[in-house]
Amino acid sequence: MALAGEYRSFLHRSCVKAADASHHLKILKAIASYDTAVEAMKKSQFESWERARQVAASVKRDAVSRLPELLEQFEAKAVENGVEVVWAADAAEARAAVLDIARANGVRQAVKSKSMTTEEIELNEALESIGVKIWETDLGELIVQLAHERPYHIVTPAMHKSRAEIGELFHRTLGTPLTDNAEELTQAARVHLREAFCSAELGITGANFLIASLGAVVLTENEGNARLTTACPRIHVAVAGIEKILPRLEDLELFLPLLATSGTGQQLTCYNTIIRGPKRSGEPDGPEKMYVILLDNGRSSIYAEEKLRVSLTCIRCGACLNACPVYRLIGGHAYNTAYPGPIGSVITPHLRGFPGWQHMSSASSLCGACSEVCPVKIDLHRLLLENRWHAHRQRTSSIIWRLGFWAWAAVYPHRKCLQMLQPFFRLGSRLAGLAAPRDLRGRIPQVAGRSFSELWQDYERKRTNS
Amino acid sequence: MNAREQILKRLRRCRQAVPDMPCPSKEFGPLFFHPEDNAESRLDWFREKFIALRGELYEEQGERQAAQRILELISGLPGFVQVQKHPLLERLQSELPALRERLAGSRALDCASPEYAQCACGISGADSLLAQSGSIVLRSSAAGGRRLSVLPPFHIVVAASSQLNGFVAPWFAGLQQDNSWSLASIISGPSRTADIEKILVFGAHGPKRLALVLVTGS
Numbered sequence: 277m278a279l280a281g282e283y284r285s286f287l288h289r290s291c292v293k294a295a296d297a298s299h300h301l302k303i304l305k306a307i308a309s310y311d312t313a314v315e316a317m318k319k320s321q322f323e324s325w326e327r328a329r330q331v332a333a334s335v336k337r338d339a340v341s342r343l344p345e346l347l348e349q350f351e352a353k354a355v356e357n358g359v360e361v362v363w364a365a366d367a368a369e370a371r372a373a374v375l376d377i378a379r380a381n382g383v384r385q386a387v388k389s390k391s392m393t394t395e396e397i398e399l400n401e402a403l404e405s406i407g408v409k410i411w412e413t414d415l416g417e418l419i420v421q422l423a424h425e426r427p428y429h430i431v432t433p434a435m436h437k438s439r440a441e442i443g444e445l446f447h448r449t450l451g452t453p454l455t456d457n458a459e460e461l462t463q464a465a466r467v468h469l470r471e472a473f474c475s476a477e478l479g480i481t482g483a484n485f486l487i488a489s490l491g492a493v494v495l496t497e498n499e500g501n502a503r504l505t506t507a508c509p510r511i512h513v514a515v516a517g518i519e520k521i522l523p524r525l526e527d528l529e530l531f532l533p534l535l536a537t538s539g540t541g542q543q544l545t546c547y548n549t550i551i552r553g554p555k556r557s558g559e560p561d562g563p564e565k566m567y568v569i570l571l572d573n574g575r576s577s578i579y580a581e582e583k584l585r586v587s588l589t590c591i592r593c594g595a596c597l598n599a600c601p602v603y604r605l606i607g608g609h610a611y612n613t614a615y616p617g618p619i620g621s622v623i624t625p626h627l628r629g630f631p632g633w634q635h636m637s638s639a640s641s642l643c644g645a646c647s648e649v650c651p652v653k654i655d656l657h658r659l660l661l662e663n664r665w666h667a668h669r670q671r672t673s674s675i676i677w678r679l680g681f682w683a684w685a686a687v688y689p690h691r692k693c694l695q696m697l698q699p700f701f702r703l704g705s706r707l708a709g710l711a712a713p714r715d716l717r718g719r720i721p722q723v724a725g726r727s728f729s730e731l732w733q734d735y736e737r738k739r740t741n742s
Numbered sequence: 743m744n745a746r747e748q749i750l751k752r753l754r755r756c757r758q759a760v761p762d763m764p765c766p767s768k769e770f771g772p773l774f775f776h777p778e779d780n781a782e783s784r785l786d787w788f789r790e791k792f793i794a795l796r797g798e799l800y801e802e803q804g805e806r807q808a809a810q811r812i813l814e815l816i817s818g819l820p821g822f823v824q825v826q827k828h829p830l831l832e833r834l835q836s837e838l839p840a841l842r843e844r845l846a847g848s849r850a851l852d853c854a855s856p857e858y859a860q861c862a863c864g865i866s867g868a869d870s871l872l873a874q875s876g877s878i879v880l881r882s883s884a885a886g887g888r889r890l891s892v893l894p895p896f897h898i899v900v901a902a903s904s905q906l907n908g909f910v911a912p913w914f915a916g917l918q919q920d921n922s923w924s925l926a927s928i929i930s931g932p933s934r935t936a937d938i939e940k941i942l943v944f945g946a947h948g949p950k951r952l953a954l955v956l957v958t959g960s
Contacts, residue, residue: 298889305939309940331764331767338768357924433937501946503892518749518753546933546948559883579752580756585763625924
């Protein structure tokens with residue numbers, strides 16, 4: 277059964293990672309350095325971070341509310357700019373669109389800058405299947421591509437790899453002299469990809485924002501690989517989720533610093549690039565053709581749900597991943613999805629179907645740390661509860677789960693019922709204590725011999741007697 | 743029904759069925775700490791931010807000194823230097839014939855040509871400088887295209903101190919009115935990455951060095 281399969285392997289991977297101390301150490305170190313940078317940047321840049329969040333949440337919620345109008349506006353402007361806009365209802369359509377473009381233009385090599393939507397639609401495999409060589413150009417993405425892994429984190433794809441591991445990987449796959457020096461490894465990637473940038477016919481990017489008023493795609497990055505991806509090849513394809521829309525260019529004045537602060541603790545990332553079409557007449561270089569693929573792939577189902585619609589305002593900064601105690605413990609690969617962590621747990625069941633993925637709604641301690649750090653104030657932990665409720669209503673949750681809650685709802689409101697069942701609870705806790713693994717034995721809390729209400733009645737009786 | 747109609751129809755239907763999300767504070771005034779509204783404060787901010795981003799800042803009195811500085815910066819470089827056609831850069835070259843001579847050989851090479859990958863340094867003018875973040879902004883149509891500012895390992899930008907702005911708002915206004923560009927970029931320091939153990943390394947894929955020659959005074 278698919279349901280149990282994905283759930284069971286999730287539990288398995290989680291257990292393995294949770295017990296892996298060296299993994300834990302690497303992640304904590306990376307997140308600690310992230311935390312320090314982010315806290316400092318919030319204080320030094322924003323007069324009030326809280327107010328900035330409120331405004332950002334309002335702007336983005338307004339944009340998502342007006343999604344159909346803004347998408348049409350974006351499309352009209354983009355077409356005016358000479359961009360070809362392709363709509364894709366699901367991942368298969370998006371892949372087919374890119375493959376068609378590649379075939380029609382005789383593409384043999386493609387360079388790709390970091391993009392989560394292309395991970396979502398599993399584009400690399402599709403391109404390779406028609407014989408197109410595809411190069412990941414973001415350093416972190418290159419590392420996971422060479423290691424045949426998924427990105428570990430939506431902002432820091434190779435967070436789980438140490439310098440030494442990367443050095444060994446580069447030595448094995450690129451023939452780089454063995455080193456664990458970050459500077460030398462970065463230089464090796466630069467040299468390795470330079471040739472690819474200059475010879476590839478197709479450049480693929482995502483989009484951090486789509487500007488409706490201008491029909492423009494906005495890319496934010498540090499390395500310059502997105503700049504090169506959109507400067508050298510003769511075709512540029514941007515794959516963008518439909519929710520990436522912002523109404524006006526001016527909105528970037530807030531959203532670029534907001535994304536940089538929450539994403540990496542920078543005031544602005546090194547390159548923030550606004551692209552509105554292929555090379556214009558009078559410009560010396562740039563792609564001859566530009567395509568924007570507007571990807572739905574389940575987003576319109578989220579749009580249909582009143583309470584979940586707000587999850588479309590996410591700007592993919594990754595702050596909720598870093599803050600989540602569950603993510604920190606089990607890591608990004610345990611989820612086995614393009615989007616891990618709290619935001620991934622909220623949207624994945626809607627993107628890929630509840631039957632296989634609803635277990636993600638429970639991959640949370642509901643502590644609310646994710647909601648607290650979200651720069652657009654998405655109440656992520658409440659949305660996880662909403663997903664559980666959704667699964668219950670859709671009857672995709674397991675029979676035991678539903679039966680258990682039915683029984684709980686029947687018994688819990690009535691004191692007398694609870695009283696009657698108390699011996700069973702006591703017996704249950706004792707059995708659990710006996711069945712527990714050795715190192716937990718004696719640490720399973722036991723149901724008390726007498727309940728609080730019994731003790732209280734005794735106390736009252738004694739008081740009135742005396 | 744094609745995908746476009748299918749998606750839009752669905753969204754429109756849901757737009758009617760589900761109430762809009764509340765958005766109480768859409769208009770934003772100043773949310774950031776920012777320089778005061780005078781040239782001195784803007785220059786102080788810019789200097790501090792740009793240098794913190796590891797940009798190399800050369801403040802030069804007048805165009806002749808600026809031209810000399812550029813000549814000095816490129817004199818030891820291997821390979822050719824590409825310079826963008828730009829009024830300020832033209833003036834600097836008239837000011838200093840030695841600079842024009844040094845640049846003469848390279849001017850011919852089109853940056854769309856494959857040999858362009860061997861370019862040692864790109865020199866361009868800026869649209870504007872942003873004091874609040876220490877950034878240089880440019881657009882493809884006025885900055886010699888897309889590659890000049892990102893493919894060579896060294897990028898030199900020339901700007902006059904009168905081009906110093908607070909933050910992006912005035913630049914955005916200009917971008918919207920101009921129809922000649924296809925790409926506009928806010929550049930904050932030389933290319934960098936921290937993808938390996940969060941260790942900051944400069945010169946990931948873009949320029950390793952970013953120098954700004956700021957022409958002050960007359």
